Amino acid sequence: MAVGEHNLVEAVDLVREYRLGQERVRALDGVDLALPGGQFVSIVGPSGAGKSTLLHLIGALDAPTSGSIRVDGVDLGTLDDAASEFRRHRVGFIFQFFNLVPTMSAWENVALPALLDSKSLRRAKPRAVDLLEQVGLGDRIDHRPSELSGGQMQRVAIARSLIMEPAILLADEPTGNLDSTTGDAVLQLLSQVAHGDSGDSGAGTRRLVVMVTHDEHAAAIADTTITVRDGKIA
């Protein structure tokens, strides 16, 4: 790595092969990546190209068949039992269908990762409320997901992804379930999070946001677009 440069994701010759009976599928076929912080990156490409596989490898949800990947300074090849710890602290995840707990309020959903990290919900509440204010939901902290719109639910999910202060956010089709106006607002928020201008105590923290999308408009809002085709970066 060059002096003064800090790539949050560095992958070299990443291969992921699936075996289905006798058949082998090369979902990723030799991918190199170098992504610094402070960027909103979109991954696009046709269905089956390997986008989700790549996102899952970056998030240590899956392991490569060969090749190496370093995320936020951690060599994922050495993680083994520490993978869940890595996922809890180093990366935040945002999903198409929000994945909120329906019986919990907005602030409790945001605080949940802290609870799973053996902190009490109460202790995490001030930070959770802070984050909800940051995403424009300061007046919705006690609402359940069913009492929120799709865009608001995705904002809660973005606040939740930030509570452990990860350097990297990974978003899988974050606008896939939203209308275009609501989706745009969510994309603007992700862009602000990447650039460190989302305006709270954590302001100035530049993060890497990596989003998989098949929405061309969503990709256009990102700073950088990576096109994946047949398991390779095009």
Ligand code: ADP
């Ligand atoms: P994308 O996200 O671009 O649609 P994926 O990364 O989901 O593509 O999949 C890439 C390729 O790997 C596809 O051919 C898909 O069928 C295959 N694949 C993905 N997951 C599995 C799996 N668990 N078992 C077998 N094949 C898989």
